[in-house]
Amino acid sequence: MRCLVTGGLGFIGQNVVKTLIKRGHEVIVIDNFEMGKKESVPENVELINYDINNWLGMDGKLDYIFHFAGPCSVIQFNKDPVKCVKTTLSGFSNVLWLARSKKATLIYPSSGTVYGGLNGTEFGSINPPNLYAICKKACESMAIHASDIRSIGFRIFAGYGPGEEHKGDIASAVTIFMNNLAKNEQPVIWGDGTQTRDFVYIDDIVETFMKVMDMEGKLPPVVNIGSGKSYSFNDILSLLNKYMGKDIKPTYVPKPVSYVERTEANLMLYKMIFKMQPRDIEQGLKDYLRHMNLYKES
Numbered sequence: 001m002r003c004l005v006t007g008g009l010g011f012i013g014q015n016v017v018k019t020l021i022k023r024g025h026e027v028i029v030i031d032n033f034e035m036g037k038k039e040s041v042p043e044n045v046e047l048i049n050y051d052i053n054n055w056l057g058m059d060g061k062l063d064y065i066f067h068f069a070g071p072c073s074v075i076q077f078n079k080d081p082v083k084c085v086k087t088t089l090s091g092f093s094n095v096l097w098l099a100r101s102k103k104a105t106l107i108y109p110s111s112g113t114v115y116g117g118l119n120g121t122e123f124g125s126i127n128p129p130n131l132y133a134i135c136k137k138a139c140e141s142m143a144i145h146a147s148d149i150r151s152i153g154f155r156i157f158a159g160y161g162p163g164e165e166h167k168g169d170i171a172s173a174v175t176i177f178m179n180n181l182a183k184n185e186q187p188v189i190w191g192d193g194t195q196t197r198d199f200v201y202i203d204d205i206v207e208t209f210m211k212v213m214d215m216e217g218k219l220p221p222v223v224n225i226g227s228g229k230s231y232s233f234n235d236i237l238s239l240l241n242k243y244m245g246k247d248i249k250p251t252y253v254p255k256p257v258s259y260v261e262r263t264e265a266n267l268m269l270y271k272m273i274f275k276m277q278p279r280d281i282e283q284g285l286k287d288y289l290r291h292m293n294l295y296k297e298s
Helices: 011-022 074-079 081-102 131-145 165-170 173-182 202-212 233-244 268-274 281-291
Strands: 002-006 026-031 046-049 064-067 105-111 151-156 158-160 188-190 199-201 222-225 251-253
Touching: 002 011, 002 081, 011 026, 011 202, 064 081, 074 081, 074 131, 074 165, 081 105, 081 131, 105 131, 105 202, 131 151, 151 202, 158 173, 158 202, 165 173, 173 233, 173 281, 188 233, 199 202, 199 281, 202 222, 202 268, 222 268, 233 281
Parallel strands: 002 026, 002 064, 026 046, 064 105, 105 151, 151 222, 158 199, 188 251
Antiparallel strands: none
16 A cells, blocks of 8 residues: 555654554655654655645555644643644645545544543543644544545544654653653652543554554544553552652642543444454553663563
8 A cells, every 4th residue: 555644753653654664555754854753764765844734735646644743732732822723724634635636545643632531432422621622623523524535533542652752741641751760750740640541552553543454445433542441640650660660759740720630431432343452551561661671570
């Protein structure tokens, strides 16, 4: 297959690119080089420096478009809401147009934050709590109304794993805490650490995308991806300390306004379609730490 990956230098994008190459597909990457490193993309991949806000035209056929270009966190939206809204919505509109013109299947990330803390299903109520979630829901609506385009959006919960190194303060809590402990620094936790998130490992996210390429016919408009279990930030830090052979306590600071206290993915539709159970947090943390050479065997 000939595949386009927008935002291919980013966390999810670079992992998708590497997996597509391993599976023998032809890959083109578009990225504006604001985040990530060129070295994360294999040498045999065509890499184009491009702003997704501009009209997107390409020569030749495209079978699949994986769209990851754009802001990926509430923090980015808070820092520059005008830019983030424009990039999210206009970029997605351009990608939709390209998918239509090429008759390509579009795979794109939405976010579990659209539920606003509800343990919701894909066909139930949502409550987007911030501008980031509102924009993600808007992209879903745009794709659904473009009924002539074969597409699927994934409401990804708290993704983590290798490839997050460049994200800094917008990385997952797992990666931020892990980096703190590796430097023997105290992690900073908002509130009292009892807030919970459904953490899902990057390999499970990418494997799900690959399964879409084996599917025929109409796709569901949106599907949740998570582990199906929710863990507190205190739990995550405790496990990281255990697996890294550390005993470092956090610093607690006040939470921001409109903070989401809990996320947990309902995986009923996911399991029915993909016949998968993403790994639990303990296995995911061990896999991640082994990859980073930070796991201390007990």
